[in-house]
Amino acid sequence: MKKIILALLLSLPTVLWAQGSLSIRLDGGASWIQGGGIEGTSAKAITATQPQVGAGLSFNFNPTYRLGLDYFYTRMLREQTNASLLPQPDGGVKGDVYRDFKTNFHGVGLTGELNLLGLRGEEKPLSLYVGTGVACLFAGGNSYTIGVSNTFKPDKTGNTVHVTGRNESHRYVVPCIPATLSLEYVILPQVALRLSGGYRFVLAGKQELSPKGQAYATVGLCFQLMN
Numbered sequence: 001m002k003k004i005i006l007a008l009l010l011s012l013p014t015v016l017w018a019q020g021s022l023s024i025r026l027d028g029g030a031s032w033i034q035g036g037g038i039e040g041t042s043a044k045a046i047t048a049t050q051p052q053v054g055a056g057l058s059f060n061f062n063p064t065y066r067l068g069l070d071y072f073y074t075r076m077l078r079e080q081t082n083a084s085l086l087p088q089p090d091g092g093v094k095g096d097v098y099r100d101f102k103t104n105f106h107g108v109g110l111t112g113e114l115n116l117l118g119l120r121g122e123e124k125p126l127s128l129y130v131g132t133g134v135a136c137l138f139a140g141g142n143s144y145t146i147g148v149s150n151t152f153k154p155d156k157t158g159n160t161v162h163v164t165g166r167n168e169s170h171r172y173v174v175p176c177i178p179a180t181l182s183l184e185y186v187i188l189p190q191v192a193l194r195l196s197g198g199y200r201f202v203l204a205g206k207q208e209l210s211p212k213g214q215a216y217a218t219v220g221l222c223f224q225l226m227n
Contacts (some may be wrong), residue, residue, distance in 0.1 A: 021059070021060045021224055021225075022057070022058070022059055022060075022224070022225045023057075023058050023060065023222050023223060023224045023225055024055070024056065024057055024058070024222070024223050024225060025054075025055065025056045025058065025194060025220055025221065025222045025223070026054075026055050026220050026221060027053070027054050027055075027194060027196060027218040027219060027220025027221075028051070028052065028053045028054070028218055028219070028220065029051075029052055029196075029216060029217050029218030029219055030049045030050065030051060030052060030216065030217055030218075031049075031050045031051075031052040031074040031214055031215065031216040032049065032050070032214070032215045032216070033050065033076045033211045033213075033214055034211060034212050034213040034214070034215065035211055035212035035213065050074050050075050050076065050077070051074065051075070052072060052073065052074040052216050052218060053072065053073050053074075054070065054071060054072035054073070054218060054220075055070075055071050055072075056068050056069060056070040056071065057069045058113075058222075062118075062121055063115060063118035063121055063122060063123045063124070063127075064114065064115050064118045064119055064121055065112070065113070065114060065115070066112075066113050066115070066129070067110070067111070067112055067113075068110070068111045068112075068113060068131075068133075069108075069109075069110055070107075070108065070109045070110075070111055070135070070178075071106075071107065071108050072105075072106075072107045072216075073104070073105065073106055073107075074104075074105050074107075074214065074216070075102065075103060075104045075105060075141075076101075076102070076103040076105070076141075076211060077101070077102055078100075078101040079098070079099065079100055079101070080098070080099040080101070081097065081098055082095060082096055082097050082098070082099075085097075085148065085149075092149060092150045092151045092152055092159065093148075093149065093150060094147075094148075094149035094150075095147065095148065095149070096145050096146065096147045096148075097146055097147065097148050098145070098146040099143055099144070099145045099146075100143065100144045100145075101141070101143045102141045102142060102143070103139050103140070103141035103170070103209070104139070104140055104141055105137050105138070105139050105214075106137075106138045107135055107136065107137050107138070107176075107200075108135065108136055108138075109133055109134060109135025109136070109176075109178055110133045110134055110135070111131045111132065111133035111135075111178060111180060112131055112132065112133055113129040113130065113131030113180065113182075114129065114130055114131065115127045115128065115129050116128045116129070116130060125185055125186040126183075126184070126185050126186075127183070127184045127185075127192075128181075128182075128183055128184075129180070129181070129182045129183075129184070130180065130181055131178075131179075131180040132177065132178060132179050132180065133177075133178055134175065134176075134177065134178075135175070135176050135177070135178050135200065136173060136174070136175050136176070137173065137174050137175075137176055137200075137202065137210075138173050139170075139171065139172050139173070139174070139209075139210065140169075140170070140171045141169070141170055142167055142168060142169045142170065143167070143168050143170065144165065144166070144167045144168075145165065145166050145167075145168070146163065146164070146165050147163070147164040147165070147166075148161065148162070148163055148164075149161075149162045149164075150162065170209055172207050172209065172210060174202055174203060174204055174205070174207055174210045175202075175203045176200040176201055176202045176203060176214075177200070177201045177203070178198055178199070178200045178201075179198055179199050179200075179201070180196065180197075180198040181196065181197050181198060182194055182195065182196035182197075183195045183196075184222060190223060190224045191221060191222070191223055191224075192221070192222040192224075193219075193221060193222075194218075194219065194220045194221060194222050195218075195219055196217070196218045196219075196220070197215075197216065197217040197218070198215070198216060199213060199214070199215045199216075200213060200214040200215075200216075201213055202214065
């Protein structure tokens with residue numbers, strides 16, 4: 001009996017693969033960043049719309065369930081201006097007056113999805129998938145800062161203004177939890193049109209430069225490779 005059970009367990013992945021189908025997707029669209037980096041009252045809102053491109057590999061166990069491996073790229077831009085400077089003991093002032101902040105994100109994730117229009121196990125031209133999983137953001141970028149200060153002459157007859165600039169790079173990795181929604185319609189026997197949207201809940205922890213979340217909307221195509 002143990003040998004029979006072991007044989008069944010070992011053959012299960014092969015059976016699932018034989019009954020399933022493999023597909024790839026390519027899409028592009030826009031993303032919107034929530035929070036992240038250069039916080040403060042003088043900080044401008046993050047640039048409203050950023051480009052996003054992505055690709056994915058999906059295995060459909062049946063018309064109801066599928067598992068996907070996803071990749072995407074997007075970025076974050078933000079500026080900060082500061083009108084208030086810190087007073088110095090000699091009567092001068094000092095502080096950063098401008099900061100330009102750019103970050104590029106490469107993300108990978110594993111997502112499980114449920115087809116709400118295929119709960120009976122029937123294949124239909126139209127599918128509506130909802131899903132979640134785990135993902136990771138690999139971030140890299142730089143910030144450019146302009147600082148201003150002035151110092152008074154000892155006799156208070158004049159002052160000298162100093163302008164400085166510095167460029168700093170930053171890299172970090174943070175996990176996130178994606179929530180996905182996609183509508184797909186078969187337009188050719190092996191090709192489906194895909195409209196997708198979702199939100200990534202970023203687990204930034206103590207990483208102050210990381211965004212708190214990413215919303216996105218994309219359009220693309222799905223190509224079925226085998227079934």
